[in-house]
Amino acid sequence: MATVRLRDVRKSYGSVEVIKGVDIDIEDGEFVVFVGPSGCGKSTLLRMIAGLEDISDGTLEIDGQVVNDLEPKQRGIAMVFQTYAIFPHMTVRENVAFGLTIAGASKEEKERKVAEAARVLQMEHLLDRRPSQLSGGQRQRVAIGRAIVRDPKVFLFDEPLSNLDAALRMNMRMEIGKLHQDLKASMIYVTHDQVEAMTLADKIVVLKGGKVMQVGTPMELYHNPANLFVAGFLGAPSMNFLQVDVKEAAGDRVVVGNGALDPLQISAEGSSFRAGDRAILGVRPQYLDPSEDAAGMLHGQVELTERLGSETVVDIGLRDGSSIIAAISEDRVLKAGSNIGLTFDATKAHLFPHEEIREEAH
Amino acid sequence: MATVTSDNRGLRLWTRYAVLILVAVIFVFPLLFMVMSSFKPSTQLLLDSKSLRAFLPVGDLSLQNYTDAFIRAPIGVFVFNSVLVTGVTVVLCLFVCSLAAFAFVFIDWSGKAVIFSVLLATLIIPYETIFIPLLLMASQLPWIGADGFELGWLNTYRVQIVPFIADALSIFLFVQFFKDLPKELIEACRVEGASWWTIYRKVVMPLSGPVIATAAILKFLFMYNQFLWPLMVVQEESIRPVMVGLGYFTDQLNVPWGEVMAYLTIITVPVLAFYLALQRVFIASVASTGVK
Numbered sequence: 001m002a003t004v005r006l007r008d009v010r011k012s013y014g015s016v017e018v019i020k021g022v023d024i025d026i027e028d029g030e031f032v033v034f035v036g037p038s039g040c041g042k043s044t045l046l047r048m049i050a051g052l053e054d055i056s057d058g059t060l061e062i063d064g065q066v067v068n069d070l071e072p073k074q075r076g077i078a079m080v081f082q083t084y085a086i087f088p089h090m091t092v093r094e095n096v097a098f099g100l101t102i103a104g105a106s107k108e109e110k111e112r113k114v115a116e117a118a119r120v121l122q123m124e125h126l127l128d129r130r131p132s133q134l135s136g137g138q139r140q141r142v143a144i145g146r147a148i149v150r151d152p153k154v155f156l157f158d159e160p161l162s163n164l165d166a167a168l169r170m171n172m173r174m175e176i177g178k179l180h181q182d183l184k185a186s187m188i189y190v191t192h193d194q195v196e197a198m199t200l201a202d203k204i205v206v207l208k209g210g211k212v213m214q215v216g217t218p219m220e221l222y223h224n225p226a227n228l229f230v231a232g233f234l235g236a237p238s239m240n241f242l243q244v245d246v247k248e249a250a251g252d253r254v255v256v257g258n259g260a261l262d263p264l265q266i267s268a269e270g271s272s273f274r275a276g277d278r279a280i281l282g283v284r285p286q287y288l289d290p291s292e293d294a295a296g297m298l299h300g301q302v303e304l305t306e307r308l309g310s311e312t313v314v315d316i317g318l319r320d321g322s323s324i325i326a327a328i329s330e331d332r333v334l335k336a337g338s339n340i341g342l343t344f345d346a347t348k349a350h351l352f353p354h355e356e357i358r359e360e361a362h
Numbered sequence: 363m364a365t366v367t368s369d370n371r372g373l374r375l376w377t378r379y380a381v382l383i384l385v386a387v388i389f390v391f392p393l394l395f396m397v398m399s400s401f402k403p404s405t406q407l408l409l410d411s412k413s414l415r416a417f418l419p420v421g422d423l424s425l426q427n428y429t430d431a432f433i434r435a436p437i438g439v440f441v442f443n444s445v446l447v448t449g450v451t452v453v454l455c456l457f458v459c460s461l462a463a464f465a466f467v468f469i470d471w472s473g474k475a476v477i478f479s480v481l482l483a484t485l486i487i488p489y490e491t492i493f494i495p496l497l498l499m500a501s502q503l504p505w506i507g508a509d510g511f512e513l514g515w516l517n518t519y520r521v522q523i524v525p526f527i528a529d530a531l532s533i534f535l536f537v538q539f540f541k542d543l544p545k546e547l548i549e550a551c552r553v554e555g556a557s558w559w560t561i562y563r564k565v566v567m568p569l570s571g572p573v574i575a576t577a578a579i580l581k582f583l584f585m586y587n588q589f590l591w592p593l594m595v596v597q598e599e600s601i602r603p604v605m606v607g608l609g610y611f612t613d614q615l616n617v618p619w620g621e622v623m624a625y626l627t628i629i630t631v632p633v634l635a636f637y638l639a640l641q642r643v644f645i646a647s648v649a650s651t652g653v654k
Contacts, residue, residue, distance in 0.1 A: 079550070
């Protein structure tokens, strides 16, 4: 177990910079998830921590030691790959013991550690099989087993579940969470799936374009996204964004509205909105409360309802031509075509500067 | 309609078999001719070659040609020499070329793209064009043997082996195969703490059966069929390979064709044995690599 510190870490391929100065602190025993869309640099960053990619600039510390120039094997890390990367010509037992064999561990030590890992991962019955006889989930277990036996300071997971089907993915996700509770080791986990990020992480690092967008606990990021990108990335269905005009602005209190939204007072701490500005109002679908009596702050028409079982998702066309989504309880019925009004708690809405829309486009 | 379809299918199957049989015949008949002729006296052999009898075991059949061939030339020595030279070269070639390919594919070093291009460019140079300078070089190369320091490699096994250990084609075959191995396997090894040597020995080579078989067979055929180079560098009978040994039969006023055929039949046996041993892997690899 160990801390990991990244200080202004950068990575360039020729003149193209793909990691643009990243600072992250990972505490001892913490489960940190790097999340972001594809091409955001999350896997590259993980590979830099693993030592599989050079660090162009900045420092990487593991357990207080600068490891920039150390080989992967000297960093005390173990890595689980998206494609499992288990050796097809070895049995499960040989695969799991591979690192120990290389380190010259005794036969007893190997047997003990392999048995322990097999017990933790519930794969004792698979030890003498070859990878070709295993399912995807079992192969991933072998890869995790190979990481466990070496007692690494830090576990690195590179999208370990993305090759599994949905049901298995949920299962393995829980097991990885449980594994973290059992081992209490520092883990860094890369995914593009915000559900994995929300469920597993002690701390989420949202990346975009090689930069850190926000770092925080899952609920911090969910309730107080620092920018439009984080707001839109976390949460399912994703947050609704409404283009609004700032009608009044006095300190932290801002009044906004548009063709579909009645003037609404909202607090926007530390912001510099001025009357006449355009802004983006973000409201999560779960916080929208539609009613068919057309009362409420937001006015529109039901276009489509989708019953998901646990909740019902309603597509609503607003009076100003835009559309939003509301997630309502499964027992409520809204008829397509009916005019409705929507209310929501203004303290749970977020106001973002309009410029961020342009940044999003990049 | 059903019968038409099945007729079509039958016709197609027959056509396919006919083509395959024709191709097989084209490949098999020269061998058949060789083996059958090896049992016939030279006079009958020449007469038979005007008709289909050439391919049939008819007429005066005996093992006389084999006995005569063994009297005329030290066939055992020649076969031993060829198998030794070929075997050693194949093993060393597989080791050296796979190591080179490993370095080209898995290890980052500056200039490797340029060097690999130059290496591939050597594929277009026929060996025959460099044999004279190679011969001059071989005659001057130093060696520390049982008698101490000596100069000149002519008339040795090593002069038949060393120049052919590394070759661009084998390296290229290995490079192509290694490139298709999942990169993550190598990365996983590095994270687990394996040295390059361990990665090569424990992971890459065990997964490279098909390409090893392909490279081995191609190299085996090339080495076993060597003629011009050993003719130039070897004068002593005791280290002469089989193809040069053919001269014992053909450098005559009246070529004893029966013995030639017997000799050819004998020296084909090691090739056949080697090919059969690796056949299954070879066919799989031809199918998977597209190399013929």
